Amino acid sequence: xxxxxxxxIVTPYGxxxxxxxxxxxxxxxxxxxxxxxxxxxxLTALTIGxxxxxxxxxxxxxxVSWGFAEVTFDRVTILVETAEKAIDIDLTRxxxxxxxAEERLKSLTEDDADYFTAKTSYEKALVRxxxxxxxxGS
Amino acid sequence: MASLRDIRKxxxxxxxxxxxxxxxxxxxxxxxKRAQDNILMARAYAERLQMVISSLAARIETxxxxxxxxxxxxxxxxxxxxxxxxxxxxxxxxxxxxxxxAYVAEKRExxxxxxxxxxxxxKGVEYLKKRNYNVIDSWTNIYQKEQYETxxxxxxxxxxxxxxxxxxxxxxxxxxxxxxxxQVPTFTTLLPLEPIVENPEMPLTExxxxxxxxTLLNELLPRNVFTQIHRAILESIASELGARMTxxxxxxxxxxxxxxxxxxxxxKTRQAAITKxxxxxxxxxxxxxx
Numbered sequence: 001x002x003x004x005x006x007x008x009i010v011t012p013y014g015x016x017x018x019x020x021x022x023x024x025x026x027x028x029x030x031x032x033x034x035x036x037x038x039x040x041x042x043l044t045a046l047t048i049g050x051x052x053x054x055x056x057x058x059x060x061x062x063x064v065s066w067g068f069a070e071v072t073f074d075r076v077t078i079l080v081e082t083a084e085k086a087i088d089i090d091l092t093r094x095x096x097x098x099x100x101a102e103e104r105l106k107s108l109t110e111d112d113a114d115y116f117t118a119k120t121s122y123e124k125a126l127v128r129x130x131x132x133x134x135x136x137g138s
Numbered sequence: 139m140a141s142l143r144d145i146r147k148x149x150x151x152x153x154x155x156x157x158x159x160x161x162x163x164x165x166x167x168x169x170x171k172r173a174q175d176n177i178l179m180a181r182a183y184a185e186r187l188q189m190v191i192s193s194l195a196a197r198i199e200t201x202x203x204x205x206x207x208x209x210x211x212x213x214x215x216x217x218x219x220x221x222x223x224x225x226x227x228x229x230x231x232x233x234x235x236x237x238x239x240a241y242v243a244e245k246r247e248x249x250x251x252x253x254x255x256x257x258x259x260x261k262g263v264e265y266l267k268k269r270n271y272n273v274i275d276s277w278t279n280i281y282q283k284e285q286y287e288t289x290x291x292x293x294x295x296x297x298x299x300x301x302x303x304x305x306x307x308x309x310x311x312x313x314x315x316x317x318x319x320x321q322v323p324t325f326t327t328l329l330p331l332e333p334i335v336e337n338p339e340m341p342l343t344e345x346x347x348x349x350x351x352x353t354l355l356n357e358l359l360p361r362n363v364f365t366q367i368h369r370a371i372l373e374s375i376a377s378e379l380g381a382r383m384t385x386x387x388x389x390x391x392x393x394x395x396x397x398x399x400x401x402x403x404x405x406k407t408r409q410a411a412i413t414k415x416x417x418x419x420x421x422x423x424x425x426x427x428x
Contacts, residue, residue, distance in 0.1 A: 011183060012180050012183045012184075012365065012368055013179060013180070013286065014179035014180075014182070015182055028348055029348070029349065030348055033348075040346055041344070041345045042345060042347075043345050043346070043348070043354060044347070044348040045348070045349070068190060068358075079183065079186055079190065
């Protein structure tokens with residue numbers, strides 16, 4: 001069996017990644033899942049979170065938001081609305097964003113129409129920071 | 139007859155206009171390339187999404203979803219119209235808006251007054267509001283921002299109004315980008331979503347679905363709406379730039395022609411003035427001789 005699979009990460013703004021990978025971890029809506037080559041075909045919804053893949057001993061991290069992963073025997077297609085590579089994330093900007101989102105969230109209650117949007121942007125910001133730190137920390 | 143000074147002024151003003159139109163043409167051309175690339179990028183996403191949807195639909199028994207519902211009795215129509223925020227792009231807006239007016243007039247028979255419009259772009263908003271069309275929502279200056287986010291905001295509103303039976307049919311109108319010199323006003327039905335075509339060539343391997351198929355399909359269908367709106371936005375941007383490029387190219391050529399003509403007139407006037415002066419001098423000299 002092949003020890004790699006073809007991985008494609010696509011957003012409405014373009015192809016973020018296209019190449020080989022040995023291992024993929026993605027934030028599915030029922031929890032983190034890891035996919036290895038030869039995985040059974042799978043279609044799953046993804047949520048806001050951290051996505052990582054390994055190739056030749058190197059791990060790449062991305063912050064993604066809502067989307068899908070389609071797994072077939074030899075390829076994985078990830079369709080997400082946003083995907084940012086860890087190295088492209090500006091940590092200071094992300095931290096400013098999380099402060100903004102936090103304050104906004106405090107001023108709202110669960111009944112507000114904007115509560116959900118605010119919460120989503122808070123989660124997105126949180127993930128971006130975590131992902132960015134992974135690279136900066138190493 | 140215009141004086142020499144007037145003609146010279148005119149020539150200078152045409153020349154500076156020509157500089158502006160030429161600059162605008164160059165800017166449009168440079169941005170057009172990027173806009174075209176964006177379309178290609180978005181197309182990759184849209185195609186894969188479509189593939190996932192049809193492969194999922196092939197394996198699902200009940201294909202019912204509020205967004206697929208083709209109501210028998212259609213009472214009201216919602217139109218989503220994309221125009222540009224800025225002018226100086228030839229017939230880009232006027233051609234589209236004229237067709238919108240014709241379309242509305244035609245649909246009046248079936249829908250009566252129940253036709254509402256959502257308009258994107260300052261030009262269209264101004265035009266349609268002035269003519270008392272029922273503009274229920276409008277957006278301006280959205281083309282520079284993150285277009286997918288915008289598509290999503292618009293899409294959510296449309297889905298809401300469709301599900302709540304405020305409208306029974308949604309049509310999107312935009313200029314489809316064919317090439318830099320050709321843009322075609324296009325009408326496409328957005329909702330109800332077209333019945334999903336099953337791709338017979340798709341290998342029917344059994345997938346694992348997380349969560350279940352129906353939930354996945356429910357999540358996917360609204361995305362399909364967003365993606366289609368996103369595409370309309372991108373097409374409209376590219377078309378606008380293409381139209382502006384062509385219009386400004388024509389304007390530049392016309393300006394060159396005009397400068398030529400004015401220069402000719404200028405030289406003729408100058409000659410006429412010299413001849414006149416000479417005649418006067420000769421006439422004067424003759425008079426003294428006698």
